Amino acid sequence: MPYRILKSVIDYCIYNKKFFALIVVLLFFSALFQSFVAYSESFLVWILLQTLVFVVVSGYGMLITRSRIRHGVRLPKIEIKKIIVLGIKSSVVMGIYFAVQSLILGFVSAFLNFPAFDLEDMLLEFPETLHMLYSHNPVETIIFVVAGIIIFYITTFFMEIALAKLADTNSFLSAFDLKSIKRSIDVVGWRNYAKEYTMIIFVIVALSYVASQDFPFVFLDLIVSMILSFIIFVTQYFGIGKIYCEIKELESKMS
Structure with a gap:
């Protein structure tokens, strides 16, 4: 399953190889520009x-989600107006959902005297995670892990369907129609959604681990890191579109 997800994402990225090469070039110059600005003394500019x-990143990600929902086979074209509009809307949506998620997870973590819960970081830094878990009370550790995973998954499911609805309809309000979002998740099934999302997490964690490795040449290290980071980025938004595409197909069969 993770292999099929990764293969689908890579095929999607390199369907138009020239455009993919253009994306890599743009990422390279963007990284250089950000590095240059990082040395600026103006905090406001930064x-x-x-x-x-x-x-911009969020907006293009939403175009990827929209493309996958509509059975697109290649990276979407760079359309500045759509990217900016969807980027602003999706940034607000993510900000609100992440704030709710962080508030709930933060309360659970603080109550059990654990650091903030972040599933992807915990998997990426697994040795440190094990040390943290073993250094706490076993009962509190089990409650922290189980409650954290459940809350993380549920809030993430709602946020992803909210983003998918925004990408599909361009309606900001649809991203906060919780009843409609729950019905969509019910259609595909919470267990199936959890299974699919877990596979996506595994792919992202594996790619993130490879991207964190150092290569012998600085330029090669930068290019490999950028390409892998972009594939991770596409995997996230491609996955949102894939799941919502399945939901829409199931809904059409039920109607």
Whole structure:
């Protein structure tokens, strides 16, 4: 299953090899520009740049989600207006859902005297995670892990379907229609969704681990890291579109 997900994402990325090469070049110059700005003494300039980058990245990610929902086979074209509009909307949506998720997980973590719960970071830094878990009360550890995973999955499911609905309809309000979002998750099944999302997490964690390795040449290390980071990025938004595409197909069969 993880292999099929990774293969689908890679096939999607390199369907148009010239466009994929263009993306890599743009990422390279973007990284250079951000590195240059990082040395700027103006904190305001740095904040504005980071905000712009986040909006653009989120917006293009939403185009990927929309493309997959509509059975697209290649990376979407760079359409500035759509990217900015979807980027701003999706940034707000993610900000609200992440705030709710962080608030709930933060309360559970603080109550049990654990650091903030982040499933992907815990898997990436597994030795440190094991040390943290073993250094706490076994009962509290089990409650922390089980409660953390359940809360993480449920809130993430709602956020992903919210983003998918936004990408599909361009309606900001649809991203906060919790009843409609729950019905969509019910259609595909919570267990099936959890299974699919877990496979996506495994792919992201594996790619992140490879990307964190150092290569002998700085330039090669930078290129490999950028390509893998981009594939991780595509995997996230491609996965959202894939699951919602399945939901829409199931809904059409039921109607």
